Amino acid sequence: MSLRQSLGIVLQVKDYGDSDKIVTLYTLEHGKIVLIAKGAKRSKIRFVNKLELFSLLSVLFAPNRHSSLMRLDQAELLDSFPRLRENYALYAAASLLCELVLHWTREHDSDAELFRLLGWGIEGLALAEGAVHRRIIFFHVKMLEILGYRPDLTGCLDCGLLGGPGILYRFSSLRNGLVCSRCQPQATGNNSSPLSIQTIQLLRKVQDMEQDKLARLHFSPAALREAIDLLKRHDNHLLQREVQSWNFLG
Incomplete structure (x- = not known):
């Protein structure tokens, strides 16, 4: 299934297992969505310092036909509001x-x-x-x-x-x-x-x-x-x- 893109603001981040994170975003195009960021806790490049509360992101994610939990593929940090x-x-x-x-x-x-x-x-x-x-x-x-x-x-x-x-x-x-x-x-x-x-x-x-x-x-x-x-x-x-x-x- 093709990837979808959206602007999103991080509402919640939770650890999941040893290496993953569950991220809830409120997005412009899709409303509230819940994503799993595989390997995010160990990532040194792809997700580092991006999946933080109230950060503004541009994300690419893969929908899941069998679950509301979707896979976060990429995240570009637009503003972390330091x-x-x-x-x-x-x-x-x-x-x-x-x-x-x-x-x-x-x-x-x-x-x-x-x-x-x-x-x-x-x-x-x-x-x-x-x-x-x-x-x-x-x-x-x-x-x-x-x-x-x-x-x-x-x-x-x-x-x-x-x-x-x-x-x-x-x-x-x-x-x-x-x-x-x-x-x-x-x-x-x-x-x-x-x-x-x-x-x-x-x-x-x-x-x-x-x-x-x-x-x-x-x-x-x-x-x-x-x-x-x-x-x-x-x-x-x-x-x-x-x-x-x-x-x-x-």
Whole structure:
């Protein structure tokens, strides 16, 4: 069977046996794919320093008629983003972006927009464009949009209103939207996160703004905490698993 070529970003690398590696990529043309790199642990030329987390590669691989595990034939390193490996906070953030795509996507379900978003997120971190947590929020909100899980932040799911003196809001992952204290005074628990009006308005702007304009938005420390908590809880609820990289963020 003829080889296929694609651009790909490394999402995960695992050792396999004494000499091989299993590499998961998110690719432009084929979505998430899993490849076996034969002899990669002993390679001194073909794969050396290439199969590293969040590296951008151009790969040649051979499809497998009997398995989703395909053979990686060649890999050309286009960018290793070395700055991310020199700074713990940047490394943890880039690892989170890759883990999110790893868990939120299915194999061979391609989405060019998601591929470009992942590249934008990793490159932005490598260039140190803006605060780390802000870049994570931007990426995560846009990722949910692309995948069809846009949270409803337009108003309370019950009364439809947003704002008002003394009204508190929580985001319900069960309902994928806001609930207010007027409609649900007891809306608490592991599947809801408190949100201020400021944070809600900022997240709505992230949803609606183009990527190249997001740097204009500024989050207060409180808004950052609320937004990160919402996204982390939302992941745990919808994925039904813990995204480990959240635990390594400062």
